[in-house]
Amino acid sequence: MGGEKMMDHKVEGRPERARFVRESADFRRQALIEATARCLAEKGVGGTSVRAICAYAGVSAGLLTHYFEGVDALILATYRDVGEKVSSAMERAVTEAGPDPRDRLWAYLRSNFQPPVLDPNLLATWISFWSLNKTNPEIAATHAETYGGGRERMEVLLREAAPQIPRPAARIAAIALTALIDGLWLELCLDSSTFTIDEALGMLEEGMNYVLQKPRSETVDQ
Template structure:
């Protein structure tokens, strides 16, 4: 067997596992938590139920893996926005905050998937733990960017909490598709709120 063929064999199981994660995200968005079953996920992924049980102990474990993957996708999009923003600390911070107002983060399907995760935080300890970690990382990134912009800021933690709440609300409205404001207006609100908090 050639090295190329060997590499493909090693990667193939990861591809199959990933197809289940993506199918789970789609099912959560379109069917909701209650109807996201082994059968529904495997039908979406085009695989047999036995394959799901090969990679995951059950639907709960797959949903947890899907939440991790979804959080990583969002984090990557935020980091990319900061990277292309340049070196100015204020611009970088605003890029991080306003990236949530545009695709791929501002997306009806991502919102539907995210709402499914939120609904599980009260009943699933693993999802609740992941939720806390994802949001803690988000606030930590905001605090770090605030520190770059305003090194003498005394209450960066509460500023990050307030900015997270604002961004979540605006993102929710934009992702629903019927927001009474534009993406540019959402960005302007975030900028005004930022300047007010860090004044």
């Protein structure tokens, strides 16, 4: 609408808008994702707002909607990003463990309790994701993917380390070890004074040894 728009002269009351730098889309997206992770970790789900995220990222509030559909989409992207970071770090640990299958399995398991996976902020972020699972179907789908992928990977490593284990038993063992890890992880995050990381590693190692050395091949005949 071509109205003449008043056109105030700005002789001295200049709005003084902040200068800014132009960045690539990838850079901004990544900054927003990392800011979201920090926000979830430090302030919880309730404190994770558009303004808080953008303040952490050092950008104005309008940018979030410019790069993402909304705050929900950004949280989902953060979930995916964090999940990939974790699984790639674990995979790296496996690669660095060398050729021995047992070493590789142990490296995979213990990497949950070593940097960069064992990071208080990361744990807190993860709990936030869990709490969104019920109300956000996309979060739930991403969780199913992440969990399923991790369990399958662990299953493969298990069968490589102990080929005599039958498939169904390997599945159960992977589920149990994952549950043990998650439970220890959870409590470490909620109250790190309950036990130490070394103690957690000890429990995990004992669980792995039990699963591997269990040679009783009494097939489940129910």
